[in-house]
Amino acid sequence: MPIPRGNGTVSVFIDSNKLWHVCVKSDRGAGSFGIFFGDRPFDFVLPITLCQIIVFILISRALYFLLRPLKTPKFVCNVLGGIVLGPSCLGRNEAYWKALFPANQAEYLILSALVGASYFVFFMSLKMDVLITVRAAKSTWRLGIIPFLASFVAMSVSMNLFYHPQNFGSIDINLVRSLISVVMSFSHLPVVSDVLIEINLLATELGQIALSSSMINDIILWFLILSLHMVRLKDLDSCFRYFMGFLLFLASSIFILGPTVRWIVRTTPVGKPVKEIYVVLILLGVLAMTLVSDVLGLSFVVGPVMLGLVIPSGAPLGTTIVEKSEFIISEFLLPFFFVFIGMNTSLEALRDWRMFLTLQGIFIVGNLVKMLASVLVGLNYRIRPRHATVLGLMLNFKGITELIVAARFRKLGVLNGDLFSQLVYCVLISTAIVTPIVQFLYKHRPRVLQEAGFYEGRFRTIHGTPENKEFRVICCINNEGSVRGFTNLLEACNPMLESPICAYVIHLIEL
Structure with missing residues (x-):
C-alpha cells in the first residue's frame, strides 16, 4: 500500500525471496528547490522546458537573420530551429540529448505543442474577413476545386508509378500513397493566410482569391474526414449519431457562437476597448472548441478554425484579441510545436536519397500541375496569365497544417519515422522555394483581370x-x-x- 511521505510516495513490499523492497517515488516532477538544496535542475520538467524555449528562440532568430536576404519565411526558420535542436544536429551528443529531452518531459512538450498549434490556426482564421472571402468563393469556386483535383490526380498517379519504398513492415503502402497525395494536394486556409500576412499580400485582390480557394479546399477536407470516419464505423446507428454530432457542432458554431460574439461587438461602446472578461472567455473557448472537435473524431484544428471564422475580424473584438494575446502565443507557445517536430525529425531518413528525391519530384509535379490548372481556370475568369501563375504558386504554400496531419498519421502508425522526416523536409523545400518566387513575381498590382x-x-x-x-x-x-x-x-x-x-x-x- 503506497503511503505519502514528505515529497514522495513510499511503497514497501516483500518479494518471493523474502526480501524487503522500499521504493520511494518522487512527486516533485515539475520544479526543483534549487541547486543549493541538492537538486539537479535538469531532473525537473520546468527548468528543462524553459531551457528548450530559450535555446530554440535564439537559434530560430539567428537563422531568420542569416536567411533573410533569401526572403526565407519565418515558418522555415522555425522548423529548421527545431531540427537543429533535435537528433539531427545537437541531439547527436548523447549528454545533451538526455539533459534537454528526457522521457519525463515528453508529455508536457506534446501538450504545449498541441495547444500552441490550436491557438495559431485560431489567430490565422480570426484575421480573415469571412464575408469577403465567402463572396469571392462563390464567384471563383472553380479555382478551389479544379486545381486541387488536378494536383491530386497527378500526385496519385506519380506515387503509384514511381514511389516504391522498402522496409515498411505492416504498413499498407497503397494507403500511404493515397493519404500523402490527399494531404499534399490540398491548400490549407491557415497556411495560405499565414504566408500572405508575412509577405503583406493578404489584402490584395489576388490574395483574397487565394484565401477563398483554400477555404473551399478546407471545406472539402472536413467533409472527407467526416466521410472516412463514417465509413470506418460500419454501423448505421453509429454513423447517424456521428453525423448528427457533427451537424450539431456546426450549427452551434454558426447559430450560437456567431450571434454571441456579434452581441459582444454591438454592446461595446464606440472607441472603448472590449471587456477583459470577453477576451478571456474567447481564449478559453479556443481550448473548448479544440476539445469538442477532437472528441468528435475530427482534426483538433477544426474547432479553433471554426471559432476564428465566426468572430468578426477587425475592431473592436478581433483586433483586441490579436493585440492582447497573439504575441505571447506565437513567440512563446507555438515554438513548442516546432521543437516537437524537430525532435521527431532525423537526417538519417535521407540516407535513402533516391526515395527522398523521388518523393520531392512527385510533389514538384503536383505543384506544377496545380499551377497550370490555376492558369487555365484563371483564363476562364479573365485573370491575366501572369497573375494566375502567381495564384497557382500561392495555392502551393505548405506549412504547419501539413506538419500537424503528418504528426497525426505517425501517431496512428500510418507513417514511419523515415517517411515522416522526409515529408517535413519536402514541406520545408517547397515553402522555401515558392514564397520568394511569389514575392518576386507579384508587385502589388491592384488589377488582375485581363481588361486593360x-x-x-x-x-x-x-x-x-x-x-x-x-x-x-x-x-x-x-x-x-x-x-x-x-x-x-x-x-x-x-x-x-x-x-x-x-x-x-x-x-x-x-x-
Missing part, C-alpha cells in the same frame, strides 16, 4: 487627360490639417463640365 484600363502603361497627368475623360483623385485625410491642402489642389485643377474631376475621399482612422 485606358491609362494602362501610361503616366497619368492633368495635362495628358483627354477632355472627355474624368480626372480621378484619391484624397486620404488623417486630420483636419490635411483638408485645406486637398481643397486647394481640387480648386487648382479647375474642374469643368467638359473636363470633370472625380474625387474619392478616404478618412484614415487608426484601428
Whole structure:
C-alpha cells in the first residue's frame, strides 16, 4: 500500500525471496528547490522546458537573420530551429540529448505543442474577413476545386508509378500513397493566410482569391474526414449519431457562437476597448472548441478554425484579441510545436536519397500541375496569365497544417519515422522555394483581370487627360490639417463640365 511521505510516495513490499523492497517515488516532477538544496535542475520538467524555449528562440532568430536576404519565411526558420535542436544536429551528443529531452518531459512538450498549434490556426482564421472571402468563393469556386483535383490526380498517379519504398513492415503502402497525395494536394486556409500576412499580400485582390480557394479546399477536407470516419464505423446507428454530432457542432458554431460574439461587438461602446472578461472567455473557448472537435473524431484544428471564422475580424473584438494575446502565443507557445517536430525529425531518413528525391519530384509535379490548372481556370475568369501563375504558386504554400496531419498519421502508425522526416523536409523545400518566387513575381498590382484600363502603361497627368475623360483623385485625410491642402489642389485643377474631376475621399482612422 503506497503511503505519502514528505515529497514522495513510499511503497514497501516483500518479494518471493523474502526480501524487503522500499521504493520511494518522487512527486516533485515539475520544479526543483534549487541547486543549493541538492537538486539537479535538469531532473525537473520546468527548468528543462524553459531551457528548450530559450535555446530554440535564439537559434530560430539567428537563422531568420542569416536567411533573410533569401526572403526565407519565418515558418522555415522555425522548423529548421527545431531540427537543429533535435537528433539531427545537437541531439547527436548523447549528454545533451538526455539533459534537454528526457522521457519525463515528453508529455508536457506534446501538450504545449498541441495547444500552441490550436491557438495559431485560431489567430490565422480570426484575421480573415469571412464575408469577403465567402463572396469571392462563390464567384471563383472553380479555382478551389479544379486545381486541387488536378494536383491530386497527378500526385496519385506519380506515387503509384514511381514511389516504391522498402522496409515498411505492416504498413499498407497503397494507403500511404493515397493519404500523402490527399494531404499534399490540398491548400490549407491557415497556411495560405499565414504566408500572405508575412509577405503583406493578404489584402490584395489576388490574395483574397487565394484565401477563398483554400477555404473551399478546407471545406472539402472536413467533409472527407467526416466521410472516412463514417465509413470506418460500419454501423448505421453509429454513423447517424456521428453525423448528427457533427451537424450539431456546426450549427452551434454558426447559430450560437456567431450571434454571441456579434452581441459582444454591438454592446461595446464606440472607441472603448472590449471587456477583459470577453477576451478571456474567447481564449478559453479556443481550448473548448479544440476539445469538442477532437472528441468528435475530427482534426483538433477544426474547432479553433471554426471559432476564428465566426468572430468578426477587425475592431473592436478581433483586433483586441490579436493585440492582447497573439504575441505571447506565437513567440512563446507555438515554438513548442516546432521543437516537437524537430525532435521527431532525423537526417538519417535521407540516407535513402533516391526515395527522398523521388518523393520531392512527385510533389514538384503536383505543384506544377496545380499551377497550370490555376492558369487555365484563371483564363476562364479573365485573370491575366501572369497573375494566375502567381495564384497557382500561392495555392502551393505548405506549412504547419501539413506538419500537424503528418504528426497525426505517425501517431496512428500510418507513417514511419523515415517517411515522416522526409515529408517535413519536402514541406520545408517547397515553402522555401515558392514564397520568394511569389514575392518576386507579384508587385502589388491592384488589377488582375485581363481588361486593360485606358491609362494602362501610361503616366497619368492633368495635362495628358483627354477632355472627355474624368480626372480621378484619391484624397486620404488623417486630420483636419490635411483638408485645406486637398481643397486647394481640387480648386487648382479647375474642374469643368467638359473636363470633370472625380474625387474619392478616404478618412484614415487608426484601428
